[in-house]
Amino acid sequence: VITLAIDVMSGDFGLRSAIPAVQNSLQQFPDLHLLLVGDADAIQSALPANLSREKITIVAAATVVTADDRPSRVLKTRPDSSMQLAIDAVTEGRAQGAVSAGNSGALMALGVLRMGVLENISRPAICAPMPTRSVSGRGGVSWILDLGANVDCDARQLHQFALMGNALVKILAQKPNPEIALLNIGSEAGKGNELVQEAAQLINNDVTLNFTGFVEGNTLYDGIADVVVCDGFTGNVLLKTAEGVAGFIRDKFTSLAKQSFLNRVLAFLALPLIKRFSAEINAEQYNGACLLGLKGVVVKSHGNASAAAFSQAIACAYAAAKQNLPAQLTDALSSQ
């Protein structure tokens, strides 16, 4: 049995997206047990009648971390929050993984403070799958990290990201020898800034990694790597720019609807597709993000994730917990 602790109170929709996701996930994974962490009364009344009570345990939590709470102070300002108790369930061995749609900074801070960081890791990183043009065998995603936890990185950290991404893809995509690329502003050797140059050497010299070179923002979507490594500042800019562009194109089609009749019909037909493609591009939003480098499995679902997206996050935590991702990360890092 795999037990996961789910913070069902956080995020923009709280129970409204968490409970349907809980129901989906229990149907999908017969050996899954869930700790539902939050307001016990509210959870009780939100649970559908047909949901098997044997598969869940309600864990009462007094408070909820909000988007405005300062991550570094959340332990003090929100004692017994649903987020903290979900993390603690993993730390104390009552669950093998935690999922929350709450404040990312707070989730990372609680993970670091309550679980601790793996040996040989400077700081954990955030990793999410980006969609790519499907390439055979790669399942149409590249996992990219760091997406914002480390805004000032050195080359050693980028090397650690490569090792962690490598271990993650081995587990989640069941690829024996993932292709690792570094994000850069040119594909030729010698291009890029000092950080990327130095990191390329470290990663290339690591015989446990299959380094395939540089990838650029425009070739990212060609699916030429399983793992794309970058510093957290650049990764976050990339993620948000992708979201911005998708939104810009969507709005262009929306404004079409105010024009001629033909354009209105076209917008009516095209908009659902544009929205689907935008959702795909907003990968973190759609699929959840793994916090890598903590001593336990923690998956962040996006704040405004739908029930389907929340289910994806639970599925990711399930796979990582089932294969004991932290132990595999420890192995990968100990050989350094």
Place this chain on the structure above:
Amino acid sequence: VITLAIDVMSGDFGLRSAIPAVQNSLQQFPDLHLLLVGDADAIQSALPANLSREKITIVAAATVVTADDRPSRVLKTRPDSSMQLAIDAVTEGRAQGAVSAGNSGALMALGVLRMGVLENISRPAICAPMPTRSVSGRGGVSWILDLGANVDCDARQLHQFALMGNALVKILAQKPNPEIALLNIGSEAGKGNELVQEAAQLINNDVTLNFTGFVEGNTLYDGIADVVVCDGFTGNVLLKTAEGVAGFIRDKFTSLAKQSFLNRVLAFLALPLIKRFSAEINAEQYNGACLLGLKGVVVKSHGNASAAAFSQAIACAYAAAKQNLPAQLTDALSSQ
């Protein structure tokens, strides 16, 4: 009379996009004279019969810089290239600005070596307009710099970029007090890496600049600033990611055409629009980019720019030359 030197040989299409752009521009600006730099015979035979020969001067150049030429060696390996002679025409006072669609690195290197860099500037920057949702008075673009000339920046350089972007928007958009923002991964003060924090202080303390705070990749398209400042590594990743996302969405619609009849019709109708929106997003490609910080006006047209895009680049050089952008940059920088 404003005289511009046009490298008509470079870029993917050479004369095929340059000559129609030359014709457009001469119609658009009655006081424009153009030096057409390149293979004199090829230019002669490419010129349309109805183009007034009084408005142009052909300048013979023996060679063409290619995309594969190493920027640092182009002076030696390609003596008398059309790119170099266009730059030299400005340096020697025979033209007030140069336009080329060739190798960006080579253009920057020749600009630095043959024109020199303005006082108080560490290195020139590349600046291009990004499209935004139209906001009244802003004309639907934000100028962003640096887009790749400076991969390792310090805060002083970001401050210089702010000053140069400010001067450029004053001239090109005729805005008296442009709004200057810094690209960051959060909008709250205190967010971001050390570089951005330090640059924010410098720019905020500069009374000649109207600093409005941080902008993120997803709010970039909301048009909340006239000038967006970032280091060249991040800027280049941003530019190429935008291109990548637009291409990804375009390909999604293209692949629709292989599905049901309705989807084929939809793709047929939607694709021209998607292509137009993608072209808008590929701002550098569509509008050309200014090389700021050189002692002369240099505008880079994109390598695979159409005649319309090449015309935009000439128009940009015309405006910058007419208002003597280098002199205005010198003024803006001397007060520091």
